[in-house]
Amino acid sequence: MPGKAIRIRGVVQGVGFRPMIWHLAKQHRLIGEVWNDGLGVMIHAFGNANDLDAFIRQIPLNKPPLARIDNLEVQALDVQPQNDEFCIVASQHNGVETPLAADAATCADCLADIADPDNRRYRYPFTNCTHCGPRLSIIRRVPYDRNHTSMAEFAMCPQCKQEYDDPADRRFHAQANCCPDCGPKVWLEDRHGQQMDCDDPISRTAELIRQGYIVAIKGLGGFHLACNAADADAVARLRERKRRYAKPFALMARNIETIARYAIVNEQENLALHDKAAPIVLLTAQGEMLAPYVAPNDDKLGFMLPYTPLHTLLLQDLDAPIVLTSGNISDEPQCTCNDEAREKLKELADYWLLHDRDIVNRLDDSVARMMDGKIRLLRRARGYSPEALVLPSGFEQADNILAMGAELKNSFCLLKNGQAVVSQHIGDLAYAAVQVDYRKAIDLYRQLYGFKPQCIAVDNHPGYLSAQYGKTLAETEAAVLVPVQHHHAHLAACLAEHGVALDAPPVLAAIFDGLGMGDDGELWGGEFLLGDYKNYTRLGHFQPIALPGGAQAMREPWRNTYAQLLHYFDWQTLQQDYAELDIIKLLASKPLATLATMIGKNINSPLSTSCGRWFDAFAAVLGLHSEQVWYEGQAAIALEILATPVFAGEKPYPQAWAIDRSEGGSSVLSWQGLWQAVLDDLKHDVDKARIAARIHHSLADATVSLLNDLSRQTGIDSIVLSGGVFQNRLLLEAVSEQLRKSGKTVLSPQRYPMNDGGLALGQAVIAAARVNSVQMDSQPDSV
């Protein structure tokens, strides 16, 4: 009887893959066996040749929802079958190479189970199967077996065990399988830690939310704070208690119809909301109003749909959306365990909806936004990590690389066997709890992937805590340390995501962000690069301008306005000519003599080409958060929001920008004309929204013109746009459209954040390219 050995790699374990194979083999009258091993799934199938071929063709078409096939290889078998039927046999774990699936939103079958009064899982909040439910959030170590997860504490009842053992059941080997009899329980506590006496804690929670209370809810990857998003008092109270005064809150609504009452949802956004990852999707607000403090002064609302049965049951009883913001103090990471939540949220919540399944790995909600026709992840965590990216050709033989990531919005990356695994969003490493999580998560991922780094890639900013930890690790692990330039990493991450081969010709790039350490010791952030994975050249950049007070200039936008004006104009003249402008009055009230001295003598006033601070400077001139911002990018976001309604009808200012040559020969983009035009418009009382739109158009125009020039000079027409500033939809779309009109190919990040959350991927592929090329170069020439 003919036999085939079929090797399948990818996300194929813990997702119901073997039962699918079992069903399929039975359908095709095959005998043989299937098992999991360290490389994925292995099949030995025997039957007639036509059935075998049909079976193999059907495998990709029948893959379970959470599975991902990276590779399917077929070889002839010259052994004879061991069985007279098709069996699932015990796993052979001899090394860990196979990726773990990401946590996934409740599948349709499980939703049906919890909605069916006759089902034994009716209204059970922890219902899941091989097609959905927790994964990374509950795993302690590999292999992904129940006793290696926080489900280990719950022994399966006979019925659950039967499902678990039955290949025909969709809960076959569902490691988190459970039911009301044997699984985790949910309960409600008041602020004294007293368990509330109620039949149904979830519907009681819904009632409390309707009444205006703030409830801490233990979810999948951490705690949330929830309140009624239509209740202005409740939302204001939540802001006050959380001391989070400005940053928009995330929302959850029970279905897409509810969301559509408050925001525009297009087809792609609808798909994204319903994706198994269930991210928060930033939508354009339109229609009914929610409480004003949900997203103050924003034109967007961040919505997600329920992604666990617990959320589904909770939202069933709520007509209005709820605020579902991370359960933490200020910018701390969200709490993950009950005691921590009782303690840290005691001033924040009125009630606690708790359960007894431990959250092992903190996972924030992922955030996506539709820009330039594509859904783009701005924060990549729950539902996406630890999904691997199969790297383009050339990386197959790369060393094991650990890339340490950035400082804010940190994530790290493991590169192994031609795949890159980027961790979930870890956060701001300056927070002690985040730093502890970071180290713990690195250890976990190393264990999950049986990974020992040969090379550790770090940002070349010596002050980054990630770089410092990377240096320590490189010493203890005897790994090669590879420092990577920040903006080059942004460029390379985008190449890797788009499958650009290792040996492909270089591309042009505009990388705009807040700042990153340059190769010349200056702080960069408005960069025009030519580069591939291995090398890059800085072809152009924004005019370097001082950041008076260093990091203080990030918190106080007016400092950037002053530094820019001082660079381009004579301050005394300016003060006379535009004396009536609010910004001039504001600046005059500041200790400008001291600032001028600081800038003049370079006292804590490093030069920077930052595009983020450029935006701050223009936002402040229009009176947007001139004094202070509460979170990164707040002023720039406000400028985009102001410009959006009138953007289509506006144009760039004429002669807004100029290009000079630096000593090194690179193009320097300077903005005297733009400043002059903006000040004149302000003087003539032009609507600030129109000014904001013209500023955006001027930046887009300058960017496109310089990129087109560089394209002509280099003959390269593939262009990468990345860096946190390109999360500005107006800018990304205007630049992309104009470049495409002139025949360019535009690449910009989609699946990995274009902000520093995507940096680790770039660091990893650059290190791989460099280390490998060193090895190849050092090999003796073959004859």
Added chain:
Amino acid sequence: MPNPYTTKLNIATGKVDLSHGGGGRAMAQLIDELFIKHFDNDLLRQRNDQALFTVPAGRLVISTDGHVISPLFFPGGDIGSLAVHGTVNDVAMSGAKPLYLAAGFILEEGFPLADLEKIVISMAAAAKRAGMPVVTGDTKVVERGKGDGVFITTTGVGIVPEGVNISGDRAQPGCAILLSGSIGDHGVAIMAGRENLQFDTTIVSDSAALNGLVADMVAAAPADIFCLRDPTRGGLATALNELAQQSGVGMIIDETRIPIKSEVKAACEILGLDPLYVANEGKLVCICAAAVADELLAVMRQHPLGGDAAIIGEVIADKHGFVQMTTAFGGRRIVDWPVGEQLPRIC
């Protein structure tokens, strides 16, 4: 003693010249009419190349410190008093009673003798206040352009009382962390002076000798003070990280309990400096048994240099050795070692 020199040293308008370091008559005159005159003590008056003295029984400590500073004169002090305080404090941080100081001067050719005298007078006064006389010294002159006016190196010896055992590696989880007063005064005063920055209020350096304060503390809790450190260059953040590393522990401090003068805070905000990293010259950090923390705090507050003393945090067990700070918002941030100059790392 009759004047052995033909003319008196012209302090009003005279300048340092190379002969003042040449070992001849001019140098002898400078030593006599300036250094010995002001430092005035028996050991120095013997005019030997060394000072010979008997020490009480106990353990000796010795410490040395080179002082270079611009500007030489600043609100709250000058290089002379600073050179005394620096070494007195380094000796005192072992819990010692200071005994004697040695001083080495490197003078730049052309440096006004009037300024030198001001410095020496200030130094002598500081030494006298600290009870730690300058008993031996040395003078060298470098050519014009090869020095920054004056550099002073001081070395001090002191004696540690019986039963006192203070060292940077003795911090234990549970210990209290005390700070003797407001942070950042010295660093901001120096920067303002050097760069001619104007603030609403003149910021005065906290330069002071801490041995008196230390003596009171040691007398109150001789066995329960484990670590003392003066948070000079690199500020409080560096001092705490050093102690955490030496002792293999972590620390949690509370931002709201760290004393800082409003004018220093305001200046730091304008300059964009984090006061945790700004230098102090008259403050100490004390790590002691929690049980004696309140008593020690009371003792410190009774001393003129400890009026604003506060318990700012505690030592914890932490394998990472993090120094954490609970911020006014309730979050806990890592207070990291400084890396070179303060460069912004956030975008």
